[in-house]
Structure formats: C-alpha cells, structure tokens
Amino acid sequence: xxxxxxxxxxxxxxxxxxxxxxxxxxxxxxxxxxxxxxxxxxxxxxxxxxxxxxxxxxxxxxxxxxxxxxxxxxxxxxxxxxxxxxxxxxxxxxxxxxxxxxxxxxxxxxxxxxxxxxxxxxxxxxxxxxxxxxxxxxxxxxxxxxxxxxxxxxxxxxxxxxxxxxxxxxxxxxxxxxxxxxxxxxxxxxxxxxxxxxxxxxxxxxxxxxxxxxxxxxxxxxxxxxxxxxxxxxxxxxxxxxxxxxxxxxxxxxxxxxxxxxxxxxxxxxxxxxxxxxxxxxxxxxxxxxxxxxxxxxxxxxx
Numbered sequence: 001x002x003x004x005x006x007x008x009x010x011x012x013x014x015x016x017x018x019x020x021x022x023x024x025x026x027x028x029x030x031x032x033x034x035x036x037x038x039x040x041x042x043x044x045x046x047x048x049x050x051x052x053x054x055x056x057x058x059x060x061x062x063x064x065x066x067x068x069x070x071x072x073x074x075x076x077x078x079x080x081x082x083x084x085x086x087x088x089x090x091x092x093x094x095x096x097x098x099x100x101x102x103x104x105x106x107x108x109x110x111x112x113x114x115x116x117x118x119x120x121x122x123x124x125x126x127x128x129x130x131x132x133x134x135x136x137x138x139x140x141x142x143x144x145x146x147x148x149x150x151x152x153x154x155x156x157x158x159x160x161x162x163x164x165x166x167x168x169x170x171x172x173x174x175x176x177x178x179x180x181x182x183x184x185x186x187x188x189x190x191x192x193x194x195x196x197x198x199x200x201x202x203x204x205x206x207x208x209x210x211x212x213x214x215x216x217x218x219x220x221x222x223x224x225x226x227x228x229x230x231x232x233x234x235x236x237x238x239x240x241x242x243x244x245x246x247x248x249x250x251x252x253x254x255x256x257x258x259x260x261x262x263x264x265x266x267x268x269x270x271x272x273x274x275x276x277x278x279x280x281x282x283x284x285x286x287x288x289x290x291x292x293x294x295x296x297x298x299x300x301x302x303x
Contacts (some may be wrong), residue, residue, distance in 0.1 A: 047079075048118050050092060051072060051118045052111065052118055053092040053095065053098065055068060055114050055118070056101075056114060057092055057093040058071055059268055060268075061102070063268070063275075065117060065275075066275040066280055066281045066284065067268065068113065068114065068117040070271055070282075071266075073125065073126060073281065074137055074265075076125055076297075077125045077126045077132065077133065077134075077135050078090050080125055081134050098110075123297045123298060125295060128293070133292075135289065136265040137267075138259070138262055139268050140171040140173050140174055140269040141165040141267040141269075142215060142258035143216075143259075144162055144164045144165055145215065145263055145265065145288065146217055147160055147213070147215070148264065149219070159291055159292050160289070163287060163290075165267045167269070167270050168269050174260075175256070175258055176239075176240055176256075176257045177255070177256050178237075179249075179253065181253070185253040186200045189223070203246065203247075205224065206224070207221055208221065209222075209246065215243070217243045218230030218233065218234075218242045219242075239257045240260045240261075241261060243257065243258040244256060244258070271288065
C-alpha cells in the first residue's frame with residue numbers, strides 16, 4: 001500500500017514539475033543561441049580587428065576618444081599605404097597580449113573603445129595631392145614637430161610641416177637627463193666605432209652636435225674624423241629622441257633629451273591635449289599634417 005502511495009506521489013510531482021522543466025530547457029537553449037548569435041554579430045571583420053590591435057600597440061588606450069580616432073585614421077592610412085606600395089604591413093599586437101596588458105576586467109572595456117574608434121572612422125584615410133601617404137607619428141615632441149629635410153623626399157612629404165606642440169612640455173616623458181662618467185661615455189662610443197680614436201678626457205672632441213633642424217632635433221654629430229647621423233648617436237645611448245644636447249658638467253658627461261620619438265607628424269600627447277580642449281579628430285589631423293585631405297578608401301579607389 002505504501003509503495004503505491006509513493007509511486008502515486010512521484011507521478012504527481014513529475015506531472016506538476018514537467019512544464020517548468022520543459023520551459024527551462026527550451027529557454028536555456030534560446031538564451032545560449034541568442035548569446036552565440038550576439039557574439040557572432042559583434043565579431044569585427046578581419047581588417048577592423050587588425051586596426052583595433054594596431055591601435056592597441058600604437059597609442060595609450062586611456063587617451064581621449066578623439067585622439068584615438070585620429071590614430072585610427074593614421075593606422076588605416078599606413079596600412080593601406082603599405083599594401084598599395086607592396087611594403088611590410090604595420091605591426092600589431094595579439095588579443096592575448098592586449099588582455100595581458102589590461103587584465104581581464106579592463107580588456108572588454110578598452111577593446112570596445114578601440115573598436116568604436118575604428119568603426120566611427122570607417123574607411124577614412126588621409127591623402128595628399130590625391131595620393132595615399134605614409135603618416136609618421138610620435139608620443140611627445142620637443143615642443144614643436146619636425147619638417148622633413150630630406151631633399152629627395154621633401155616634395156612628396158610637404159605635409160610634414162613643423163608646428164608648435166607646446167602642451168608636450170607637460171608630459172612626464174618630455175625631459176630626460178642622464179649622466180655618464182667620461183669612461184662610460186668613451187666606452188660606448190669606442191664600442192660602436194672601434195676604428196676611431198677618441199680622446200678620453202675631452203668630451204667635445206669625442207662627440208659634439210654638428211647640425212640641428214628647425215625643431216632642434218640633431219641631424220649630425222661630429223666624432224673624431226667622422227660625422228654620424230643623430231639617429232645613430234641616439235641608438236648608441238638609447239635616447240628617447242634626437243633632440244638632445246651633450247655637455248661636460250662637473251667632470252661628468254650630461255645628456256639632456258627632449259621629447260619621445262622621432263618628432264615627425266602627430267604628437268600623440270599634444271593631440272590628446274587638443275582633444276581635451278574640444279578638438280575633433282579631423283581638426284587634430286589637419287593641424288599636424290599640413291594640406292591633407294581626409295577621404296574614404298572607396299572614393300580613393302574610384303579616383
């Protein structure tokens with residue numbers, strides 16, 4: 001008798017619960033399908049993803065949105081320029097590297113910001129005289145950006161004019177001062193140029209700035225019997241830029257460096273300060289690159 005009662009109760013419970021169970025299973029499948037469809041819909045195309053990861057490696061993701069949008073147009077322009085000229089495409093980081101840098105909690109937030117900046121400037125590129133161009137950029141200038149002085153490239157890169165970027169002086173990366181003993185200074189130069197004879201006690205005779213451009217970046221450095229590019233000297237001493245000075249102070253060699261990067265094109269720090277004051281990404285680009293047009297890839301292809 002008791003067994004019959006237990007069986008009957010079990011059947012009643014099953015009958016009562018069955019509709020809820022069916023609903024849960026059906027809705028659960030629906031929710032999972034919806035999430036998968038939504039994730040699939042939100043997945044960016046290959047080029048968008050490429051630009052997102054280029055941006056992540058090129059500019060601080062915490063910068064103002066208009067600054068990042070300006071960088072997105074630069075990144076797209078440089079990518080299209082490389083493809084058109086059959087050159088190596090610009091570098092980019094992986095999703096995993098970006099996730100490691102930001103941490104799990106911040107990754108999705110900043111990934112979405114980068115994605116929005118790419119999408120809100122979709123297909124926009126920079127041209128000069130109706131031609132795609134390469135757009136150099138740097139983190140912070142030495143107070144103004146540089147004009148290209150290369151005679152062979154000057155006409156083609158006339159959009160690289162020197163413009164003031166005085167907000168850069170507020171950057172923590174604007175100024176760097178380093179001291180070397182004369183022996184350390186001598187050893188670095190001797191290691192790079194073993195055939196040259198450096199007078200160990202005379203700093204000016206070992207290395208002195210020979211020529212600067214209009215923005216005070218060093219073009220050439222005089223060594224004993226030989227001139228080298230400012231970039232070569234920068235590499236030897238791993239300086240932040242070629243806007244440097246070398247001087248003996250209290251028996252040591254002092255190297256003062258201003259700015260961070262090569263100094264051409266858009267200063268990211270300066271651009272970010274412009275964005276904070278209300279400048280749009282187009283205004284930023286038109287300020288740092290003279291006489292450019294901001295157009296669209298499709299229109300460029302039709303032209």
